[in-house]
Amino acid sequence: MVLRRVLASAALVAGSAATNFAQFSSSGYGLSVNVPSDTASSGSGSIYLQISAPSGTQWIGFGQGSQMSGSNMLVVYASDSSNVTVSPRLGANHVEPKLNSDAQVSVLEGTGIDSNGNLVANIRCDSCLSWSGGSMDPTDSSSKWIYAYKSGDALDSTSTSADITQHDSNGEFKLDLTTGTGGSSSNPFFASSDDSSSTAAAGTTGTATATGTHATAPGSDITGSVSSSAATATSTSGVSSPLTSSSPSSTGDEVESDPNKGTRTAHAILMPLVFVVLFPLSALTIYLPYQEKVRRVHAPLQVVSIILMLVGLGMGVKLANKLGEIDGYHQVVGFVVVAWMVIFQPALGLAQHLNFRRNGTRSPMGHGHRWVGRAMMLLGIVNGGLGFMQAGKVGSEETPTYAVIVYSVVAVVIFIIYLAVVIFAPALAARKNASRGAVTEKPIRPKSQGYEMHSRAADQRA
Known part of the structure; x- marks a missing residue:
């Protein structure tokens, strides 16, 4: 573990300014992960994720871990015709995952539904390296992930605890997070000349719904609406293009849709x-x-x-x-x-x-x-x-x-x-x-009737 961190730190020194992504895609469903240089070197902090899904997706979810139980999950679905909701959830056995109220997640600028109906969610996660039930090493070259999706009509819900129906397909894959290490952007998925003001986010740690009212998320320069019941962001500069669609050769290794x-x-x-x-x-x-x-x-x-x-x-x-x-x-x-x-x-x-x-x-x-x-x-x-x-x-x-x-x-x-x-x-x-008409002088053993099921038969002992 120590040697791996030393090697990762050495790599960061050579190219800490670059923003890289560890990516996975399958059938149009994609995940891109960026681990900032500071997070990789310290072993703690924020990571950035982009989740994308094709038109006709009811919901898409990615989770950290090799199985649903104990997995730290991010589920994305439409909140309306142009925006999406990001719902942080915890996997619990083989049932619908429930909202993780302890998650620290921000939805970044560039999130929404594009003109082709693709769902795109740019996310900063401050609780994805350690959560109730597990943890992840930001320098892991073989980190374990799961995914699942459901096709169908849009949920059109801003609630992070909205019910989701059984998935159509699911699977497991591994990501080499070292390939996604580097950079220090507050939104590596959205190009802007003024990075510090190009994001609008909704955290999941607020206590009052304030959709449409700008507020500042504690400890960050991200501005947007803070809500305990909704995690949505309205893009003011357009929806980001799914990164995995432009570089499919860098996707992770997919396993069968249901390994069990x-x-x-x-x-x-x-x-x-x-x-x-x-x-x-x-x-x-x-x-x-x-x-x-x-x-x-x-x-x-x-x-x-x-x-x-x-x-x-x-x-x-x-x-x-x-x-x-x-x-x-x-x-x-x-x-x-x-x-x-x-x-x-x-x-x-x-x-x-x-x-x-x-x-x-x-x-x-x-x-x-x-x-x-x-x-x-x-x-x-x-x-x-x-x-x-x-x-x-x-x-x-x-x-x-x-x-x-x-x-x-x-x-x-x-x-x-x-x-x-x-x-x-x-x-x-x-x-x-x-x-x-058989008659005997003593109890006889049944021959043609059931065994321990019945009492003595009026048949001749064999």
Whole structure:
């Protein structure tokens, strides 16, 4: 760390007068970052960011960090037909980020919506090197960032706490901040002959709305409107051109739009397969007219189901750790259900099996295996729905409408099949045994009825 700062300081001595930018762009969405020489050498102070987005963008957000949880975010959306709102927010799990009232952000001259509908926000951030939940080294050659955007109708809101809907796409990238180090301009994005008077800003630290009334932001030479509910600036000299559009070759390294997609998909396939299909159908094998059904069919299928469930659990834990949701309601319920199905359910089933081999009867272990097992299967299916809710709104990228429909339809069909077998299979078996007219002198072991599910059958002991 010390060596890196020394090298950075040496580079600053050679070209501290130049204004440089570390840049990223993807599909017209861009971020340019300038680290002033003093900030880089001291490790503290302000940095400057330009966020740009193409016409038709409902909102665009960039955040510092590798994941949403704990990320320091700047979200930009239209405040009206010519201006934009800059909203500083803190990422919290996989839900809508909320306003960060402690942020120190100024919106600079050149901010607004240009004649082509492009959104441009020139920002000075005084709290982007340290925030609640994280920090950033201004000399980091591989700083981690995330981004997300939503296309659609303009929000047209001056409130920094306006609700934003689920993003259309998101991703991660890294910026070499050393390539954006240099200069000392109070607005490196806007060319002016008189730099000290070329900016108009709105801070987010004010206590009263004063949109349209000029005031001075404490500790700076930036003038503009100060507001606790709005962070907008009206450009008096035109909107800046997006810097990333003029130099796309200097963009950062983009990763896939959703780096967790593979893990998310694996978890979303395995767990519904286990709880909606395999566990219920494996349980129904107990009604098969086969004497060795428990040992050769029921138990092996349940073992396979448990193995797949553990693989699905691993995918879920990996995803939850990346999203910071390991203690979410979906995860907690899942841990409880999986623990029961792995530890207690097989133990109760084995105890009932041994009791049945000795006595040919039900036992308390059999009752527990049956009824608690059913309850856990049902809870697992409900928890799948909670997982959809946690992932995002129905119709979003993380929660496609077709996935919810397929899950619901299959769950209903399996439930109807399960209910039909549980109700009618014992009655058919009893009728079959009654037609045989078999009479014995001692309790007999069921042959064609369920296993621990039912009492003794009027059938001959095998």
